[in-house]
Amino acid sequence: MTDAAIAALEAELRRAQLASDVSALDRLIDGDLLFTGPGGELASKADDLAAHGSGLLRFSAHEPEELRVRRVGDDVVVVALRARLAGEFDGRPFAGTYRYTRVWARMGGDWRIVAGHVSEVPGAA
Numbered sequence: 001m002t003d004a005a006i007a008a009l010e011a012e013l014r015r016a017q018l019a020s021d022v023s024a025l026d027r028l029i030d031g032d033l034l035f036t037g038p039g040g041e042l043a044s045k046a047d048d049l050a051a052h053g054s055g056l057l058r059f060s061a062h063e064p065e066e067l068r069v070r071r072v073g074d075d076v077v078v079v080a081l082r083a084r085l086a087g088e089f090d091g092r093p094f095a096g097t098y099r100y101t102r103v104w105a106r107m108g109g110d111w112r113i114v115a116g117h118v119s120e121v122p123g124a125a
Contacts, residue, residue, distance in 0.1 A: 068080040097120070102116040
């Protein structure tokens with residue numbers, strides 16, 4: 001998997017998040033996902049799909065600023081993404097610069113997100 005191919009997967013994920021496309025998210029996220037949200041809460045794939053499907057989470061902007069890719073063997077890639085985000089969570093608006101760390105793993109020939117974390121970048125303009 002090339003860096004360009006991982007960047008394409010990240011772009012597909014971004015489009016799915018913006019559209020709350022649960023079908024695409026289901027395909028890209030592993031069933032045993034471990035994801036830490038900006039408040040330190042741990043979320044599963046089911047939590048993520050439910051948040052998008054119910055409208056609890058809605059993105060109105062998702063603009064990448066920096067993407068770094070690090071390979072950890074043939075079947076694991078770690079991505080660090082800095083992005084400007086805006087939207088609503090549970091009816092409350094949010095906007096700012098955030099940093100994602102995602103672990104992509106090749107499983108059965110397909111690449112899926114198996115772990116991740118997002119946090120706000122304090123003081124980012």
